[in-house]
Amino acid sequence: MDDSGKISKYEDFAIFAGIIFKNSNEKSKFINKYKSIIKNIKCQYCNNEISSCNHICPEIKGIIISNKDRRRLINLSKQFTTFSTIIYNKNLSSEIITNKNSKGRFSEYAQRRIIKNSVNYLIKDKSINPNMPIYLHINIDQMPTKSNGYYSLREGLIEELKYGIINYNYAKCFKPIIYGDLQVEVIYKDSKKDCAIQMADIIANTIRQTFVITSDWESANKKLKENFKIDIILRLPN
Secondary structure, eight states: OEEEESSSSEEEEEEEEEOOOSHHHHHHHHHHHHHHHHHHGGGGGGGGGGGGGOOOOOOOOTTTTTTTHHHHHHHTTTTTEEEEEEEEESOHHHHHHHOOOHHEEEEEEEEHHHHHHHHHHHHHHHHHHHOOOOOEEEEEHHHHOOOOOSHHHHHHHIIIIIIEETTTTTEEEEOSSSOOOOEEEEEEOGGGGGGGHHHHHHHHHHHHHHHHHHHHHHHHHHHHHHSSOOOOOEEEOO
């Protein structure tokens, strides 16, 4: 998972997005295909002359990639399960927008919500059996945040997925969705060293561009599903 845009009064949208691999074979298949595409296009994004090439290639970020190369990578992502949270900054409270701790808490909440929605999607898709042991391995681009919440992302996910959450403020109970053993690992990674994080950056940036151009929710949502095959889409606040 990676982000594009920030929770800020100066930006309309903040995005979290990513790609899911159900097993190691899927991930290996993705890495091989991703590296093949990058090998083919990487020299276009390097400022070094061929004669002085040191073979240390720059990361190809979503903000700089050409439309042609973006399409190639998005076409690859369509072969896998993808997800996104779209945060409408203008609909957030001033407390979240201006307070660093509250902003960190909401960012973590947004990540937790989309991960839970993704797990639920995989359960309904019968890719996950909620009664069997599950190992949830989450790689996130390094994005340090401060939070005034009670849990870390890992602890919050275990609590919500396996034990459920009671929201006393709104008198709501969210039941657990996993009933077997659950292990959760959250690792913050350097995108330069991780192909899947790089793909998440491309997906997140593509989604943000879509909403900047087409701010209407219905139109943008339709485009994400039909053109980019984003499987799991969450709007916040909702």
